[in-house]
Structures are given as C-alpha cells and as structure tokens.
Amino acid sequence: MTQAMIIVNPSSGKEEAPDYVSSTEELLVSRGYEVTVKETQKEGDATEYCIAACEAKADLVVSIGGDGTLHETINGLFGQSHQPKLGVIPLGTVNDFARALQIPLTPEEAIHTLASSRVQRVDAGRLNGQLFVNVVAAGPLAESLSSVSSHDKSRFGALAYFKEGIKELAGNAAHPLTIQHDGKTWVGETPLFLAALTNSVGGFEKLAPDAAVDDGLLHCYIIKDLNFLNTLTVSISLLLGTLKNHKDVDYFTAREVTVSSANVMRTNVDGEEGPALPIRLSVLPRHIQVVVPEEG
Numbered sequence: 221m222t223q224a225m226i227i228v229n230p231s232s233g234k235e236e237a238p239d240y241v242s243s244t245e246e247l248l249v250s251r252g253y254e255v256t257v258k259e260t261q262k263e264g265d266a267t268e269y270c271i272a273a274c275e276a277k278a279d280l281v282v283s284i285g286g287d288g289t290l291h292e293t294i295n296g297l298f299g300q301s302h303q304p305k306l307g308v309i310p311l312g313t314v315n316d317f318a319r320a321l322q323i324p325l326t327p328e329e330a331i332h333t334l335a336s337s338r339v340q341r342v343d344a345g346r347l348n349g350q351l352f353v354n355v356v357a358a359g360p361l362a363e364s365l366s367s368v369s370s371h372d373k374s375r376f377g378a379l380a381y382f383k384e385g386i387k388e389l390a391g392n393a394a395h396p397l398t399i400q401h402d403g404k405t406w407v408g409e410t411p412l413f414l415a416a417l418t419n420s421v422g423g424f425e426k427l428a429p430d431a432a433v434d435d436g437l438l439h440c441y442i443i444k445d446l447n448f449l450n451t452l453t454v455s456i457s458l459l460l461g462t463l464k465n466h467k468d469v470d471y472f473t474a475r476e477v478t479v480s481s482a483n484v485m486r487t488n489v490d491g492e493e494g495p496a497l498p499i500r501l502s503v504l505p506r507h508i509q510v511v512v513p514e515e516g
C-alpha cells in the first residue's frame with residue numbers, strides 16, 4: 221500500500237489547521253493511501269517528520285501550514301535517496317510557494333488538488349547547509365520582518381509585515397553589504413537585498429515576474445535606497461511587476477551568490493529568521509516534485 225504523511229502545524233495562520241486534517245486524510249484514504257498524521261509542536265519538527273517519511277519510502281508528504289512549515293518540511297527532503305512527492309495545503313498569511321505554483325489558496329480547494337495526477341519539478345535554493353523554496357532576504361528591512369510575531373500574523377495577516385517595515389523605514393536604516401556573483405562584486409549600503417526563486421515574494425505575485433519555478437536561477441534585487449520619498453514609487457513598481465526597472469533598484473540573475481557584511485546581520489529565509497551573514501546561495505534545479513492542479 222502506498223504511504224502518505226500529513227505534517228500539520230496547529231499554530232499556523234489563524235490556527236485552523238486541525239480543521240483541515242480529517243478532510244485531507246479522507247481524500248488520501250479514498251485514493252488508496254495509508255496515512256500517518258504528524259502534528260508539529262515546535263521549530264524543527266516538520267523536518268524530522270519529513271526525514272522519517274523519506275526513510276519509510278512514503279509516496280507523498282503533505283504540508284498543512286504556512287511557508288515556515290513548508291520550508292521545514294522541504295528541508296527534510298535534502299540529501300534523501302528516496303524523495304516523496306510534496307502536497308501543499310496553504311494556511312499561512314502569505315503562502316508564496318502555493319501562489320507561485322497556482323495551488324489554490326482556499327484550503328478546501330487545495331485539498332482537492334491532492335487528487336491531481338500532475339506533478340511539477342521545481343527548483344530548491346541552497347543556503348549554506350539548508351534548503352529554501354521562495355526567498356532569502358538580507359538587510360535591516362529583512363531583519364525587521366523576522367521580528368513579526370505569530371500572534372500579530374494571526375491577528376493582522378500580511379499587514380503585520382507592513383507595520384514592521386514602516387517602523388524600520390522610519391529609522392531610515394541601511395547597512396553595508398557585499399554581494400558577489402559571476403565574478404562581479406557589488407559593495408554598498410542597502411536596506412534590502414532579495415534573492416527569489418519564484419515570482420511571488422511576501423504575497424506580491426509580481427515581485428519577480430520573470431522567475432519561473434524551474435529556471436535554475438536566483439532572481440536578485442538590491443534596493444539601493446528606500447526612503448519616505450521613493451517608497452511610493454518602489455511600492456507601485458512592486459505591484460506592477462516592474463521593480464527591476466526602478467532607478468533605485470539593481471536586478472540580476474545568478475546561479476550562485478554570496479552575501480557578507482562588516483556588520484552582524486541575520487537573514488530572513490522563506491519568511492522566517494535565518495542564519496547570520498555571510499551566506500552562500502545556489503540552486504538545486506528541479507529538486508522537488510510538487511503535486512499541482514491539473515492543467516486547464
């Protein structure tokens with residue numbers, strides 16, 4: 221019998237994840253799976269459960285939660301000889317990975333997607349010794365986004381990030397970063413550096429419109445200046461999908477990037493606090509197999 225594991229984070233989004241477990245389980249059982257349900261208690265659990273699913277040669281792992289839970293689940297696939305397919309039921313505030321793959325953001329519809337026969341291979345990013353699926357951010361603005369509490373996310377949704385971002389901008393912070401790629405080096409002060417694997421970042425589905433989930437590239441943005449005067453035009457560019465053309469933004473694609481700073485600075489990885497600089501980023505092309513909606 222084919223095995224499936226459901227990994228669920230009860231604290232994600234508006235804390236409604238447990239409501240969707242039984243309908244997910246029912247659907248999988250009706251498709252012939254033997255199902256194990258694992259509820260996370262703390263950081264790292266989803267990775268451990270996913271490693272166990274790989275070792276048990278499960279056919280499918282379903283992540284029910286936000287991008288943080290998904291990030292941890294995918295890290296369990298890293299380096300495994302047997303890799304299950306991945307199903308995604310998005311319950312977070314942002315859900316960039318689901319947006320990029322056109323997985324429905326309504327949990328009931330996303331559960332229905334698990335019956336799809338279509339599997340898409342997508343790139344994974346590598347950051348030092350871990351994987352990421354959406355975005356790595358560095359700079360003071362990225363640090364401030366990591367400080368958004370789960371409570372605020374549950375209460376205010378994406379607005380919680382906006383609130384922290386505005387607070388940081390008021391401080392007018394920029395820090396020195398050194399960014400190296402393809403034999404080139406950029407040195408300067410910046411409030412934000414982003415390396416995106418998918419078009420959707422922070423819920424902005426047009427942030428990196430050229431990023432295909434399987435193009436093997438990091439789509440990188442250096443915001444050279446962000447202040448009260450240009451915030452509006454940068455925000456409009458974000459919404460229109462023209463950020464890379466903004467005069468205060470440098471854009472490039474690369475397969476490998478290193479980022480360092482003279483200052484002690486933490487990164488933000490897939491929406492959660494990541495390791496401190498320096499970091500080395502690369503792409504594992506088409507590394508993850510995701511169950512996505514049937515075409516058409």
Ligand SMILES: Nc1ncnc2c1ncn2[C@@H]1O[C@H](COP(=O)(O)OP(=O)(O)OP(=O)(O)O)[C@@H](O)[C@H]1O
Pocket residue numbers: 229230231232233234260261262263264265285286287288289290292311312313314315370373374491492
């Ligand atoms: N039972 C739990 N209680 C509290 N936190 C948990 C629990 N299980 C896992 N976590 C932690 O919660 C973090 C956030 O989870 P997740 O990203 O899925 O939800 P979210 O923060 O609501 O969504 P989003 O990141 O999209 O805003 C995970 O990275 C994980 O470390």
